[in-house]
Amino acid sequence: MNNKGRLGLYIHWPFCLSKCPYCDFNVHVRSAIDYGRWQDAYLKSLDYYATIMPERLLGSIYFGGGTPSTMPPELVGAIIDKARSIWPCSNDVEITLEANPTSIEMEKFEAFKAVGVNRVSIGVQALNDKDLKFLGRAHSADEALKAIDIAKGVFEKFSFDLIYARPDQTLEEWRTELEQAKQLAGGHLSLYQLTIERNTPFYYSHQQDIFSLPNEDLAADFYGLTQDVLDDALPAYEVSNHAAEGHESQHNLNYWYNGEYVGIGPGAHGRIWQDGVKCATRDHHAPDAWLERVEGQGHGAHPYQQLGQDDLAMEALMMGLRLREGLSLKHLAEQSGGDWAAYIDEAKLKTVINEGWAVQKEEALTLTREGLLRLNAILPYILTTEGPHRKTAR
């Protein structure tokens, strides 16, 4: 189900028409945007990566945000054309664009397809108006259904997101909504439990007890129910992502496989190989400063951070264990310089396996459903305290 070894390209579009109260992404609301200037900046950044990263095979492009469906299709097209002119790609290259299900945006689906987008990911979030209102969304449930319908007709592949374990939501209500989503879905669904992030309006209302979230036990039941409903047709291939065979998001899989990806746009992160060393890149956060940097130095990135084997091993574990197929121990060995056992306490791992939270086969370390539910606790538990402490170049 993967296209390992290919490059991913992430384009961050930092603008939304309004900001949702749960969102802590790098998002800005602007009345006027100079699209020409932004287009030049994206293209210029791509030119920069073309020079330092030649000879890659492009596997995916992902327009995230923000709300990329508010971008003019010509801008999206220009970026796609530029990327394809730099890096060769096969016929099955996945080009995803995140979209909101408002009428204006869904009317542009055809235009996006015409410039090369072949997959949309729709931010539906809920299938009833009351919860959509609570989540601060600008669309109605009817609009969401319509957007899904259009996407189905236009794109070969599409996905939509739902947020669940909402305040006051019952398991039965979620079962009904999820069954409906299952019927509506193409081959892919992203289902996220509502998480309260710092520095969001929800964080403050939650602090003040204006609403409360399901407790840990109920949240675990929500997760279990979700798996039960979807296991037959849309099994989870990652903690929060479900897909029918062959419909997995290639772009996102590349993150979980610790692949190579370029991130362009305010606050975008990348992982790129330079002279045999993997580097973390991060573009400047503020939109205007990012534009100025690109215009001045050709790209918007802060100085790269070289990753040492400790970093690589840790990232491989954090990301790889989120996948249902598990973490390839061969991959972990490569990342950690041949010695993954130095990072994992074998006795602790054995305990985790005995508890039924993980399975270790020769090729892979895989978390079970119950294990995935406890991933944040299992990871620090199985990590060795010391680690080999190899030198990390900075």
Place this chain on the structure above:
Amino acid sequence: MSKPETKPLAQIRNFAIIAHIDHGKSTLADRLIQTCGGLEEREMSEQVLDNTDIERERGITIKAQTVRLAYTAKDGIEYQFNLMDTPGHVDFSYEVSRSLASCEGSLLVVDASQGVEAQTLANVYQALDNDHEIVPVINKIDLPAADPEKVKAEVEDVIGLDCSDAIEASAKTGAGIEELLEKIVTILPPPKEGDADAPTKALLVDSWYDAYLGVVVLVRVIDGYLRKDQKIQFMSNKAVRIIDRVGMFTPKKVELDALGPGEMGFITASIKDISETNVGDTITDEKKPCESALPGFKPSIPMVFCSLYPADAGDFEKLRDSLGKIRLNDASMHYEMESSQALGLGFRCGFLGLLHMEIIQERLEREFDLDLIPTAPSVVYKVNLTNGEQIELYNPVDLPDVVKIESIEEPWIKATILVPDEYLGGLLQLCQDRRGVQIDLTYAGGRAMLVYRLPLNEVVFDFYDRLKSISKGYASFDYELDGYGENDLVKLEIRVNEEPVDALAMIVHRSNAESRGRGMCERLKDLIPRQMFKIAIQAAIGGKIIARENVSALRKDVTAKCYGGDITRKKKLLEKQKKGKAKMRQYGNVEIPQSAFIAALKMGDE
């Protein structure tokens, strides 16, 4: 050798100032120094004899101090006053007793608005034991609430001291100070004995380490002289030294040629280690020694123990060095390395009492910049074994197996509490709850004087705080040790996943064990975060579980979204968690953060 010029005995007055905390002892000393011209006005800092910051801030005197003053009395003769400022607190009563042993008289300072307090009594009895003449000083008469007549009546009533010669004074305004100086001459006696021609015989009153001079020894000469370059011997350990400085404090350090009979002052003799100078020792001439040594003092014995661990394990060596430095000047503090499964490497420390313990902890934290984890204070138990042996138990963890124990004895104290009537009921209840046995209850001037026998163990926790809160701060409390007594004592052990947490072990009376155990289990239940596995918290006596709580297992903890942009932040969190594991202790299959135990210890007894 020619006889040095020193004051004749008749012109010397050695006296101590005794008082309850805050009754103005140090301020009175300041005023006497100033009036006799020991210091110019501009040199006076408040409470000049309290040298350390902690002494000044807390308004307490920890180390005894001595000052020589010259006072020309109305008879035209210049007298030499040697004034000793003594610690007021019970923990330092040992220092008080040796200060008193080197004087012939005392000024008893009583606050004109507060009246007699528990410590006043304890100190007066000590002074009387040392055959002191006592001049009562009713201090702070300038206060609006002052009632000198009532306080005098109380002194006569409660202490049985004649107050016809009492002086009404205000150390603050200077009122009564002239009169007091005259009374020191006329009422207090000169040194009783003292033969200038006899072999040197001097009492070692105290000693401390000075960074420039080495060990400074405070002495009171009985017979003969102490001179510069004299070869002296410490009679207890036979150590021989040559005096390189003789002097006095005015309170400034002033060097002299010699100290004569009846006089007080200091010597230095290139001594590097304070442990060589045993307080109460007799100093004599090496070539021409005196026949017999002075009776000396009982050595001070640490009564309260607790363990101190560095909050950061990396500070262990620093803690060791710091304790060593404190010990240089405070031989009454004991420490020994120990290792705790829950808290790592640290020290078991012995203190004279609770205040002493607090002061040392505060000094370690302030002067040495250490972040400490103290365990619950404990006392020294005597454990009688079935094989007839008796062992002293300094740490509850070391209690032998129950089957080997015949009986356990615990230290008792005799506590004196003075309290206004209205709070008496609450205090009786408190003493009763702490297994106290009432010995006496009398009334004097609207206040009750309670005498109770109490197990020291029940006092070391929070007795003093409770006493103060019940009486809204009006009760005063003092105690003296009153032997050991056998009791039904047990070791209460806290177990996490069946494994005992050494730092939380304590010896308690069987009747208290269940409530203490349950309290600790409930507290830990709230403090230990949910983990992947169920955590059983138990309190046990011997093998018997008396209380139990569970922390249920974590069911869900997973980040919903983790994409390319989230990796760096999530990785930092994971690295932090990984580092945090160094501060975790393994109990069965769970790791408990040290912070949970620290919080449990900090929450105190109830």
